[in-house]
Amino acid sequence: MVWDFAEGAVLGDSSGSWAVSLGGELAGLRSLAATWQAGTARQADAAQHPLPDDSVELFFTDPPYYDAIPYSDLSDFFYVWEKRCLGMNEVALTPKDEECIVDEVKGKDRAFFEATMQRAMAEGRRMLTPAGLGTVVFAHKSTDGWEAQMQAMVGAGWTITASWPVDTECGSRLRAQDSAALASSVHLVCRPREDEHGKTTGGVGDWRDVLAELPKRIGEWLPRLSAEGVVGADAIFACLGPALEIYSRYSSVEKASGERVELREYLGEVWAEVARQALSMIFAGADASGFEEDARLTAMWLWTLRTGASAAEDAESAEEEASDDGDDSAGARSSRTTRLPGYPLEYDAARKIAQGLGCHLETLGGLVEVKGDQATLLSAAARAGYLFGRDDLATARRPGKRKVPTQQPDLFRQLGLPSDAEVEQEQAEFERPAAGKTTLDQLHQSMLLFSGGRGNALARFLVEDGVGAKAQFWVLAQALSALYPPNTDEKRWVDGVLARKKGLGF
Numbered sequence: 467m468v469w470d471f472a473e474g475a476v477l478g479d480s481s482g483s484w485a486v487s488l489g490g491e492l493a494g495l496r497s498l499a500a501t502w503q504a505g506t507a508r509q510a511d512a513a514q515h516p517l518p519d520d521s522v523e524l525f526f527t528d529p530p531y532y533d534a535i536p537y538s539d540l541s542d543f544f545y546v547w548e549k550r551c552l553g554m555n556e557v558a559l560t561p562k563d564e565e566c567i568v569d570e571v572k573g574k575d576r577a578f579f580e581a582t583m584q585r586a587m588a589e590g591r592r593m594l595t596p597a598g599l600g601t602v603v604f605a606h607k608s609t610d611g612w613e614a615q616m617q618a619m620v621g622a623g624w625t626i627t628a629s630w631p632v633d634t635e636c637g638s639r640l641r642a643q644d645s646a647a648l649a650s651s652v653h654l655v656c657r658p659r660e661d662e663h664g665k666t667t668g669g670v671g672d673w674r675d676v677l678a679e680l681p682k683r684i685g686e687w688l689p690r691l692s693a694e695g696v697v698g699a700d701a702i703f704a705c706l707g708p709a710l711e712i713y714s715r716y717s718s719v720e721k722a723s724g725e726r727v728e729l730r731e732y733l734g735e736v737w738a739e740v741a742r743q744a745l746s747m748i749f750a751g752a753d754a755s756g757f758e759e760d761a762r763l764t765a766m767w768l769w770t771l772r773t774g775a776s777a778a779e780d781a782e783s784a785e786e787e788a789s790d791d792g793d794d795s796a797g798a799r800s801s802r803t804t805r806l807p808g809y810p811l812e813y814d815a816a817r818k819i820a821q822g823l824g825c826h827l828e829t830l831g832g833l834v835e836v837k838g839d840q841a842t843l844l845s846a847a848a849r850a851g852y853l854f855g856r857d858d859l860a861t862a863r864r865p866g867k868r869k870v871p872t873q874q875p876d877l878f879r880q881l882g883l884p885s886d887a888e889v890e891q892e893q894a895e896f897e898r899p900a901a902g903k904t905t906l907d908q909l910h911q912s913m914l915l916f917s918g919g920r921g922n923a924l925a926r927f928l929v930e931d932g933v934g935a936k937a938q939f940w941v942l943a944q945a946l947s948a949l950y951p952p953n954t955d956e957k958r959w960v961d962g963v964l965a966r967k968k969g970l971g972f
């Protein structure tokens with residue numbers, strides 16, 4: 467059922483009904499009532515705050531997430547009705563000019579966002595006592611969004627000391643449907659970069675020292691995040707806080723030449739380090755540097771797209787499969803799996819990941835497709851033409867599919883020889899592509915042979931053509947099995963190939 471009319475049902479008590487909605491509100495109020503204290507709410511522009519200097523111990527803000535939501539337009543949708551209900555005689559709509567977002571229609575670009583956010587962050591620092599604590603909630607999938615927010619904070623004199631991803635996002639919310647939206651928002655913990663008298667501290671940091679400290683810091687955080695179930699893009703963004711602590715403790719960071727290192731350059735290094743360390747986590751125990759660039763990029767790309775939710779789903783589907791005794795050994799498509807054309811990622815994020823792994827997107831034409839600001843990692847199925855020279859080899863000429871003509875065979879039968887058609891059919895059964903150049907190409911070829919039910923060709927490909935003799939082939943298959951989204955054809959195909967390993971003597 468697709469809801470296309472957003473109004474709570476007055477009768478009944480299904481989700482979204484008045485009874486359920488009101489019940490939720492009341493439960494919230496009741497749990498707050500225990501610690502209830504009267505407060506003061508005031509509307510003000512965050513970039514021009516009415517509170518005096520050094521007047522608060524905590525600055526906690528959930529600012530706009532770059533270009534994610536046009537809040538003021540959205541507010542008007544409700545405001546036009548609310549002001550009537552509240553007996554207000556207001557004609558005006560909600561304030562628009564001061565709104566700190568990126569919205570090209572309103573002429574608000576990244577520079578506007580960064581400058582306005584920096585003024586708001588500077589106001590936060592001004593209000594806070596020197597020993598006070600700040601927390602900024604942020605979530606965004608683009609590197610631009612993160613860079614702009616971080617630049618605003620560092621520029622306003624904050625040192626970021628930690629970042630905690632918190633599962634704030636509802637998995638079933640509209641925004642998360644049919645998209646790889648983030649599962650968490652990151653709480654950036656920060657402190658004013660100033661001494662107890664409010665004087666700015668920091669000095670100039672040495673770029674070499676900053677770079678030397680970075681691997682250690684990421685090395686402490688990534689495994690911890692992974693143990694907490696924070697993976698993929700959520701983990702990358704959660705690493706930005708600890709990484710920024712190193713950079714933002716200085717008022718500026720300089721190279722030996724005296725050249726100033728901009729935040730953008732530093733964040734490039736952070737992405738690269740996270741990519742390197744995540745990759746060695748993915749290929750735990752194996753030497754990740756031994757893989758060709760297409761395998762490294764594929765593994766890291768799929769890892770980036772993972773969310774805590776997909777990891778949980780994965781566990782669920784593994785459980786389901788364990789209890790499923792249906793015949794899924796051939797490539798017959800299961801009703802539970804989806805065939806994806808590819809895995810899209812923001813181009814800039816893909817480029818940064820590739821850079822970190824020493825790969826070049828431009829040279830990986832058969833694997834990555836770039837269109838506008840989006841890069842797509844092609845699925846094995848979408849690569850069939852590239853891998854087989856022609857699209858049909860994986861599936862065509864399946865044994866048993868062709869009818870053997872009946873007139874001619876009699877003569878050959880009498881002679882005890884197979885007919886031409888039988889020979890052709892037998893050959894077709896074993897026909898397979900020339901092994902691809904890289905381990906990933908070979909694995910994708912194997913998966914496609916499996917998907918086409920070409921069991922004999924697959925066995926020969928792995929045994930006689932020597933593809934399965936390389937330990938790396940199986941390590942990559944194992945890693946990708948853990949990385950392909952659950953319930954996809956590719957996950958099932960790679961598992962199908964893995965299932966042949968033992969039987970073929972590897």
Ligand SMILES: C[S@@+](CC[C@H](N)C(=O)[O-])C[C@H]1O[C@@H](n2cnc3c(N)ncnc32)[C@H](O)[C@@H]1O
Binds near residue numbers: 511530538
């Ligand atoms: C991420 S939302 C906060 C949502 C809030 N935490 C909640 O749960 O409802 C960001 C908010 O910042 C507000 N905002 C945008 N520009 C602002 C400005 N210059 N001053 C104050 N608030 C602003 C937006 O209207 C929006 O309500």
